[in-house]
Amino acid sequence: MNFQQSYLYWLAGLVLIVVAIMSWRDKANPRRLTTGLFWGVYGVLFLLGDWTYALFADAVDGKRTVNIAVGGAVVLLALIAGFGGVRLGSYSQRTPEQRQESATRLGNRLFLPALAIPVVTVIGVLLFNNVPGMQMALFGPGNHSTLVTLFSMTVGTLIGLAMAVKMTHEKIHQPLQEARRLLDSIGWAFILPQILATLGLLFTAAGVGSGISYLTQEYLAVDSRFIASLVYAVGMALLTMVMGNAFAAFPIVTAGIGIPILVMQHGGNPAVMAAIGMFSGYCGTLMTPMAANFNIVPAALLELPDKNAVIKAQVPTGVLLLITNVFLLYFLMFL
Known part of the structure; x- marks a missing residue:
């Protein structure tokens, strides 16, 4: 039998299930039931895969039923996190x-x-x-x-x-206790990258790029190369701040503004557009809590009193780089 990627997901799912069981048994955690439920549901999602579709292959709309169940599980995770259901407990640490x-x-x-x-x-x-x-x-x-x-x-x-x-x-179980401590410290932000990646796919499938293109051409003076460059760079930063991921924002903004306006209408260099566009997205990454793995997780791991301390320190750099990117895009793309 060949090694498959799903095996790695199953390993992650098993670790999360063990973490959930530890949370349920931790009486020092005031929200041990909801904390355990959060990590348990998340672990079950990792254990799902193509075998789930095969299990319901004979059922009417079996695949759709599985997809709805997964969506319901995600909503449950959001409700638990939104009502503060993930809390710290006791982790058998040394003094x-x-x-x-x-x-x-x-x-x-x-x-x-x-x-x-x-x-x-x-x-x-x-x-x-x-x-x-x-x-x-x-x-x-x-x-x-x-x-x-x-x-x-x-x-x-x-x-x-x-x-x-x-x-x-x-002892061999202590690494799992430490994994649970880190997961509880990070909380809901731990699952944010996966959720945002899915959101990017949904936005692309829903034609958000086409909508952005229509609004841009109808209501902004994109006949000006500088305005078009400004809209593209700032749009990449803003959508990245919403989605938390420049890779998810890139196809949407590029399909809506970059290709039809900068490249096709103004004859810009697509390679320059792509490089500086991604860089502009990274400027947005510096300034948003949605980029949890960069901005929220470090603050949680360092136990900073202000969870937004990393973002506050990066905002001046992000704004300065974004302004620089606008001018770089304008002067380099049309050479």
């Missing part, structure tokens, strides 16, 4: 004195488990791409570029985990 003693004893060796992840990932990718037959032997026929990276990263993570347990002499 501050014990952690200080352990850190002093281990010194810089503490970084070795973390460094093992990128090192093993790079080695794995190089081996799979340069050793003939290695991809075929493990994954079977097909293009597995994404799976190679995910598989190598998973192996690196497991190796790093084994190194950390060995070095710290912790």
Whole structure:
């Protein structure tokens, strides 16, 4: 049997189910039932896959039923998070004195488990791409570029985990407790990247790009190259701030403004448009809580009192870069 990408999803789902069970058993958590339900439902979503469609293959509208059930689960997650259902509990941690003693004893060796992840990932990718037959032997026929990276990263993570347990002499269940602590600290923001990626697909399928193109051409003076450049760059930043992901915003804004106006109407260079357009989107990433993995997660992990501290520090840089991008787009795209 060949290794499939779904196996990695199942592993993530099992970890989330274990986290949910730990949460339900944690009486120190005032919202242990809803916290456990949140991570349990999210874990079940990872366990679903093509096998679910096959299970309901004989049912009328079986695939549609599964899709509705998944949508209902997402709504449930939103309700739990919206009403503050995910809270911190007790995680069987060492005392501050014990952690200080352990850190002093281990010194810089503490970084070795973390460094093992990128090192093993790079080695794995190089081996799979340069050793003939290695991809075929493990994954079977097909293009597995994404799976190679995910598989190598998973192996690196497991190796790093084994190194950390060995070095710290912790019990084997403590890493799961720490995973639960991090998940509870991050809370609803942990699932935001997946939700926003799906939102980008929905926007594209719904023809939002065409709507943006119509509104832009009807109500803005896009006959001016500078105005068109300004609208494109600022539009990329604003939609990225809404969606939290420049990759999701890019096809929408580019289909609505970039290609029909900047390229086809004004004869701009599409390569310059794409490069500076993405950069403008990243400016929006610096200024939005929707980019949770960049702006909210670090604040939660560092236990900052202000969850928006990272964003506040980045806003001046984001605004300055966005203004610069407008002029770069205007002067470089039409050379």
